[in-house]
Amino acid sequence: PSPERTEVAGVPLAEAARMRPRHRGLLFAFLLIVLLPLLVSAAYLWIFAQDQYASTVGFTVRREERSSAVDLLGGLSRITGGGGTLETDILYEFIRSQEIVTLIDERVNLGEIYAEDWPGDPVFSLWPDPSIEELHRHWQRMVRISYDSASQLIELQVLAHSPETAQLIAGEILSESQKMINNLNQAARVDIMRYANEDVEVTIERLKAAREALSRFRTRTRIVDPAADIQGRMGVLNNLQQQLAEALIENDIVLATTQESDPRREQAARRIQVIRDRIAAERQTFTSADQPGGGDENYPELIAEFERLTVDQRFAEEAYRTALAALD
Secondary structure, X not given: OOOOOOOOOOXXXXXXXXXXXXXXXXXXXXXXXXXXXXXXXXXXXXXXXXXXXXXXXXXXXXXXXOOOOHHHHHHHHHHXXXXXXXXXXXXXHHHOOHHXXXXXXXXXXXXXXXXXXXXXXXXXXXXXXXXXXHHHHHHHHHEEEEEEOOOOXXXXXXXXXXXXXXXXXXXXXXHHHHHHHHHHHHHHHHHHHHHHHHHHHXXXXXXXXXXXXXXXXXXXXXXXXXXXXXXXXXXXXXXXHHHHHHHHHHHHHHHHHXXXXXXXXXXXXXXXXXXXXXXXXXXXXXXXXXXXXXXXXXXXXXXXXXXXXXXXXXXXXHHHXXXXXXXX
8 A cells, every 4th residue: 555645734745756867877977986997807807817926025134242342432332333223224115126126137037027928917917128117116016015113024025927936036035135234234344444444543643643742742851750850859859958957957066066266167057058059949940940851941831741741642542442442
């Protein structure tokens, strides 16, 4: 039985639904955009597309763990890097680059491999005699690479129309990757050795200059070590002070036991004056230009210059030992 229709006063009833042109257009668009490409793709994959095989390989870059003299030198360890992160990033870009395509193509003829099924499978094959740019674009379709930055693991999935070819290309990628990493490490080692040798040469010249400056100071002043020289002078001064005390005592004895006309009184007084003059002269050499070295500088300036030269020599020696340890 047909459903009952309830009429509302003053409101017209809706007409029964029927197919309109826009509905037909939507249906046609659905068939054209969705169903037809799906059917065409399924038919191509079933009839024309050739089977593809995948060879998967995963690897990571690890730096050798070992202790060396460089590790003991603080900032110099930055030269060698702290791990394989940089190398892995470079390797990831290398596998996706045109350079590796050129290298592998020279050995296995990638253009011929990818054109085996042309023109029977034009979608998944490459036309014969492609340019390197076309070969590189097809390479990016056939070689899928994923990179986990946390674990630094690179995983490759190499597609080909035969399992042997997929495995061959995967092996070539692994071989070229190893060569590239080894070349990077070799270049880094060469650079480090060059820098280390340059540092040793620079520090040797600096040490030579510091030692020559100290030698010129000793030649000019005729003082090997100001500290030892001061100690020697202080010994002379102390000895003079002791002689002065003895001369004063002797003078008191002479004054108490002789007449005013006795010549020993004059000799004792003259001896005291001579010792006092000698003490004054010795003290003067510590601050005046009249010093045994014969130079124009006063003694405090000589001590300051000697300390500066000594510090320079010690710094040059330490820098040389550090550079030599880095070179070792």
